[in-house]
Amino acid sequence: MEMSIPIIERLKREEKDILIFTHENPDCDGIGSMIALYLFLKKLGKNVTMAMKDDFPFVCDFMPEVNEIKKLPINHKFSVAILVDASSKKRAGTEVYADEIIRIDHHIGGEFESIYDIVDDFSPSTTAVMTYVLRNWDEDLIDEKIATALYAGLITDTGSFRYNNTTDKTFEIAEFLVKKGANPHHISRMLYERNKLNVLKLLTKTLSTLELYHNDQIAVLTVFRDFLNETNTKEEDTEGFVNFARSVDTVKVAVLMIQREDLKTWRISIRGKGEVDVQKIARKFGGGGHKDASGCRVVGNYEDVKSKLVEAIAESIDNLEKMQVLQEIV
Ligand SMILES: [Mn+2]
Incomplete structure (x- = not known):
């Protein structure tokens, strides 16, 4: 798959620091999207930080590098900040300092942040949009950790493939992520069978x-x-x-x-x-x-x-x- 997606070209060019952030009261889709992009950009040697206002929910504790998520606000101006799974930067619930903000999301409407925004309201989750971006960038860089973070967001936002945002495409994405190492049984057990x-x-x-x-x-x-x-x-x-x-x-x-x-x-x-x-x-x-x-x-x-x-x-x-x-x- 060779396609030119503006956000990919934009991030390829970025040599300074990149922030990835999500909404307050974060969910597995926001956190999974953030972690997946973070790990992917790290592999490419980018200077990248992920941050959000609140603590991660307990159910997300099995996700890779979840402990590397920093707290917002960060008193530093980033070159570019990627907002995931939120309709506007206001949803961060706090200040974010960056020269440019780019949105990756699946919410209907919302605010235009940049010409590099990639928003698909037909996508069942932001992790589905993220899978599309990363697959088109370099499929080989998607490893077990990245696939796990993406799969967790996909199943939580589709209610384990039960909601009406679930289509043939959803299963195709899931198949791809499982082939890349996401373990459906393990992830479901972590998400749904650990009630306190x-x-x-x-x-x-x-x-x-x-x-x-x-x-x-x-x-x-x-x-x-x-x-x-x-x-x-x-x-x-x-x-x-x-x-x-x-x-x-x-x-x-x-x-x-x-x-x-x-x-x-x-x-x-x-x-x-x-x-x-x-x-x-x-x-x-x-x-x-x-x-x-x-x-x-x-x-x-x-x-x-x-x-x-x-x-x-x-x-x-x-x-x-x-x-x-x-x-x-x-
Ligand atoms: Mn979502």
Whole structure:
């Protein structure tokens, strides 16, 4: 495969320092993309640093060189900074100093950072975009470590090939990464079979908050700050909890509300099942994301925030039903 991809030509030319960074509250896709590019550029002898604002979530601890990730902000101006898995540099949650910022991502829309941006919203993960870039740059440099980081992001962002962003292309990328040394059983075991007892206790408390609305089509779960304190857990331990709400048979849209430290801000995850476009709902509340997985932050009283959300989701579901009836008539 010989193709000219602008970002490759740009990075080939770079002889000064390169920063790779991802969004705050990072996930395996952001971290996997960052590590893969970092290792690849290191092999090429580039002066490269990876950094983010927060600690890595526990589930990512098996990823190669995860301990080499530095903390943002870094009080140094880099020649170029590569933003991965985020729609804008603002998503870093802190300042990033660089002469130029380039975005590698799969989120819909977002901000244009540079003419070298490579954003593909049809890609299931940023690691899928990254695989494309690195394969076209030099396939032979992709080793077991790089493949492991890329595969971990691919399976987490596709829910282990279950979400509707999973296509034949996704399996082709997975096949390539497994051939390059990614071990599916090991990676899945690391990601999904290492629950801590206190996280299961947090899950038990969270599941007890389950509420259903609008003929059981909307499910809401809440993580109150007390739950985190009582079980000695952190916000990042709630990763995947929203899927329990989503798994209810009749549910079309699932919501997870996490109470932040100030007690009045709610970090909200919204998940769909391929019907309702939850990105449009998140946008109404100043957030964004994908059709099936979006999020936003809202400040306010718990009951008020929840009822506004439920109302907006109910409206989307009703509109969808109206559209379906119209289509049947046509
Ligand atoms: Mn992603």
